[in-house]
Amino acid sequence: MEVRIGINQSARELSFETDATADELSALIQAEPTGLVEIADSKGRKFLVNREAITYVELGSDTSRKVGFVN
Incomplete structure (x- = not known):
């Protein structure tokens, strides 16, 4: 799944891209209003936001997404 996060x-x-739902x-x-959230992408990288x-x-x-010609 593609994820986009806007930063102030x-x-x-x-x-x-991530494998999480x-x-x-x-x-x-949404777990907590403050602090850091750690999110891992599908390549194994981790983001702390x-x-x-x-x-x-x-x-x-x-x-x-489908790639190529679709009938």
Whole structure:
């Protein structure tokens, strides 16, 4: 699933692919109002984001994109 996180006072967003579900990510981010949230992407990298600096979270669909010609 593709995830985009907007960060306060930053022109760029944090964008990555993860194997976690939308429900898992939503629960993880909303667990506590302050502190750091740790999110792992599908390549094994970990992101630590300050919850207070998150302006928005966009969770993509769980289905993969089709590549090539579709009839």
